[in-house]
Amino acid sequence: MTYTIGFLGTGNIAADMARALNGSGHKILVSQRNAKTAAALAAAMPEVTIAPNETVVANADILFLCLLARTAAQVLPGLPFRADQTVISVMVDMPLARLRSLCAPATDIVLTIPLPPIAQGGCPLPVFPDCPALHRLFGDRNLILPQPSETALNAHLAASAICATLLDQMMTTADWLAAFTGDDDAAQAYVAAMIRGYLSDRPRPGALPAALRGLSTEGGLNATLRAAMAPAKDSLRNGLDGFRPRLGLPLGPEP
Numbered sequence: 001m002t003y004t005i006g007f008l009g010t011g012n013i014a015a016d017m018a019r020a021l022n023g024s025g026h027k028i029l030v031s032q033r034n035a036k037t038a039a040a041l042a043a044a045m046p047e048v049t050i051a052p053n054e055t056v057v058a059n060a061d062i063l064f065l066c067l068l069a070r071t072a073a074q075v076l077p078g079l080p081f082r083a084d085q086t087v088i089s090v091m092v093d094m095p096l097a098r099l100r101s102l103c104a105p106a107t108d109i110v111l112t113i114p115l116p117p118i119a120q121g122g123c124p125l126p127v128f129p130d131c132p133a134l135h136r137l138f139g140d141r142n143l144i145l146p147q148p149s150e151t152a153l154n155a156h157l158a159a160s161a162i163c164a165t166l167l168d169q170m171m172t173t174a175d176w177l178a179a180f181t182g183d184d185d186a187a188q189a190y191v192a193a194m195i196r197g198y199l200s201d202r203p204r205p206g207a208l209p210a211a212l213r214g215l216s217t218e219g220g221l222n223a224t225l226r227a228a229m230a231p232a233k234d235s236l237r238n239g240l241d242g243f244r245p246r247l248g249l250p251l252g253p254e255p
């Protein structure tokens with residue numbers, strides 16, 4: 001079955017999601033902004049058409065909301081939403097209750113959290129409520145993770161913020177290594193391949209603690225560095241806890 005898929009807000013994450021649908025046979029409508037990104041998608045993918053916001057919304061069977069939340073609050077009212085379409089929001093700071101009023105008469109509205117790797121596949125996609133359309137579009141190459149509540153979905157949003165921190169630590173390690181080897185690219189490739197080696201496409205339960213146990217030899221290099229970095233663990237927890245008010249997560253006790 002083929003769909004007309006709309007993207008409202010053709011920015012970074014919309015572009016990655018559209019690229020993931022390259023060759024899928026669906027018709028894709030992208031909104032005019034960002035003009036450069038929309039033009040690049042249309043040039044690269046014959047199934048992509050650039051259209052005004054009204055046309056995207058009026059024609060989409062499945063509509064992805066990829067705007068900044070403050071833009072959405074201004075843009076969504078007055079657009080011709082339909083009761084029979086599925087609306088999938090990827091927006092931070094835009095609760096489901098607010099979307100229900102902004103996107104009426106649409107009622108099939110869900111929240112998900114795509115990340116840039118979705119362009120190639122292998123992206124975890126927490127979703128609430130569960131959404132058959134999301135499974136059909138992305139389930140073959142990505143890990144769809146239905147959540148029991150909006151709170152659980154929002155906790156995943158907080159957890160997703162670890163990506164830049166981990167990548168920054170990997171870059172710091174690679175830079176430190178390259179100072180000895182003189183080869184930045186090789187150092188980055190070494191660090192990336194090493195960490196990738198601990199991860200699998202379809203994570204198995206218990207895989208992370210098992211890997212950590214294997215790196216816990218007393219007096220070993222890993223255990224020594226981990227002990228030196230212990231204060232960073234509190235900083236990480238504090239940083240995640242700092243998202244609780246913004247994401248509507250309970251303020252305590254500890255999860």
Ligand SMILES: NC(=O)c1ccc[n+]([C@@H]2O[C@H](COP(=O)([O-])OP(=O)(O)OC[C@H]3O[C@@H](n4cnc5c(N)ncnc54)[C@H](OP(=O)(O)O)[C@@H]3O)[C@@H](O)[C@H]2O)c1
Binds near residue numbers: 013066071090091
């Ligand atoms: N980037 C990620 O990894 C990621 C991951 C998960 C969720 N999200 C969420 O996805 C949303 C978009 O993030 P992003 O990183 O893709 O930001 P972005 O690149 O800034 O995309 C937002 C897009 O909205 C467009 N826009 C502004 N006003 C518009 C209007 N009136 N009508 C139609 N489009 C309009 C912007 O166009 P102009 O450039 O012309 O202003 C821009 O292309 C955010 O809510 C973010 O929280 C992002």
